[in-house]
Amino acid sequence: MxxxxxxxxxxxxxxxxxxxxxxxxxxxxxxxxxxxxxxxxxxxxxxxxxxxxxxxxxxxxxxxxxxxxxxxxxxxxxxxxxxxxxxxxxxxxxxxxxxxxxxxxxxxxxxxxxxxxxxxxxxxxxxxxxxxxxxxxxxxxxxxxxxxxxxxxxxxxxxxxxxxxxxxxxxxxxDKLGPDPIRDHSGDEDRFVTLMRRRSIPIGQAVMDQSICAGPGNIYRAECLFRTRINPNRAAKQVSENRLRTLWRDLVVALREGVRDGKIITVPTELVPAHIAPEDKEARRFAVYHRTGRSCLRCGATVREKNLAGRKLFWCPGCQN
DNA sequence: GATACATGAAAAG
DNA sequence: TTTTCCTGTATCC
Structure with a gap:
């Protein structure tokens, strides 16, 4: 996977x-x-x-x-x-x-x-x-x-x-693939923004669309949208250009760290829990992915889950707007 | 031994 | 939107 x-x-x-x-x-x-x-x-x-x-x-x-x-x-x-x-x-x-x-x-x-x-x-x-x-x-x-x-x-x-x-x-x-944040060639960020702003599908779905952005899967889409405070249910074309640029840059950072580390760890340093509940071990690696029903590490709201285009989407309704 | 599930994507309806 | 494909593991009888 x-x-x-x-x-x-x-x-x-x-x-x-x-x-x-x-x-x-x-x-x-x-x-x-x-x-x-x-x-x-x-x-x-x-x-x-x-x-x-x-x-x-x-x-x-x-x-x-x-x-x-x-x-x-x-x-x-x-x-x-x-x-x-x-x-x-x-x-x-x-x-x-x-x-x-x-x-x-x-x-x-x-x-x-x-x-x-x-x-x-x-x-x-x-x-x-x-x-x-x-x-x-x-x-x-x-x-x-x-x-x-x-x-x-x-x-x-x-x-x-x-x-x-x-x-x-x-x-x-x-030709069928969007820009890859790990490669991040010049012009890729602009292309990402252009492709995103043409789509009326929820941005949570668009981030996983490999013709828009090649590389992110279910974990990175959930985690990077969380990190950039974007509501995954919002239509892609409705997200401001600034926030799309922030998202692209976050994908570049997160995916490149994944290449370096050989595993996905996306919880921002300041949100890493000092000690974690036994039933919430994932909280050290993921902020929202697989944390349905638990408290958001950033705002305390309850992390939600729903099915989006056949895949499980995780997000915090409190701080992703 | 079923059966459900998984960090995916294309084809079929 | 649902089904299908590819395989291995976990979990439930």
Whole structure:
């Protein structure tokens, strides 16, 4: 259940273990055999994330060329990256990446629904890729795609999307996405404001609309609207430009902290409870998310919950106006 | 053993 | 607006 910050961490992990390496690809589960066959034996480039979308570029080892620049903004503008095959993964609600490495690479933390590492405790097998000092762990559960070298393995389970795109298709995918606060390129804040002010849907819904803003999920939308005191039920176009700018900047801060920390902690320092009730452990991490019926850490009003477009929305009716 | 649920999004109605 | 897809875990019999 990852929001955008997790995907940027996945990109970092995949880059650290696979970039510039020749990678073996398999589909232990069997649902991505043709795709794995295309990637198998190819050289990976630097992985990229845009919102919740992950892109890992590949090219045949026979293909000449230098480093190759996999920057998505340049690709979107039509530049040749030197990589013909792009693995595109969206984890959806319960996809996950899990990693194992030998001693040569730091072990990336698992990302997604099952927050456990592969490797430890798992049965190991002498498989292609195993070395004298490192045996590949047996795939656990439904592994759609396994990527590995002699030093590291990444297992992908339960993705919403897992496909191979050519550069034009990658650009088409990016065209449908709004600006990503983690990337925060110049002009992104203006674009965010423009897109928001065109919409009559509640801003609580708009923040999660990936064509307006790519990256925030249910937690960041609740927490950042709380932090900026915006009522999520208000129509997006009805929120002042100033407050929209404040919201964008808060999303930039919150999501980037998420990338840095590897977890979502959004309670402002001054609101962190000195001591917390046993039944309210979440209060240290979240101000409103999953705090229905509890007292607002800022104003004391009772935090509310309701269903909005199929997802649970949490907010404080006291201080979000 | 059901069953509900999850930090998502697209398709179907 | 509802259904569907993808998987694993928690919780309830």
């Amino acid at each position: 990852p929001e955008g910050h997790s995907i940027h961490r996945v990109a970092g992990a995949l880059t650290s273990i696979f970039a510039r390496e020749q990678v073996q690809a398999r589909s232990p589960q069997g649902r991505f055999i043709a795709g794995a066959q295309i990637l198998d034996g190819q050289q990976a480039g630097v992985a990229q994330a845009w919102g919740k979308h992950l892109f890992l570029p590949f090219r045949p080892t026979s293909q000449p060329g230098g480093e190759g620049d996999t920057d998505l903004a340049k690709l979107q503008a039509g530049a040749d990256t030197g990589y013909p095959n792009w693995l595109h993964v969206h984890l959806g609600l319960y996809g996950s990446w899990r990693f194992d490495t030998d001693q040569s690479h730091p072990l990336p933390h698992a990302i997604g629904a099952p927050r456990v590492r592969i490797g430890e405790g798992d049965e190991r097998v002498e498989d292609a890729g195993s070395t004298e000092t490192w045996l590949l762990p047996q795939p656990r559960g439904q592994v759609r795609l396994r990527l590995h070298t002699e030093h590291a393995v990444a297992d992908l389970s339960g993705p919403n999307r897992c496909e191979i795109l050519d550069p034009v298709q990658v650009a088409d995918t990016l």
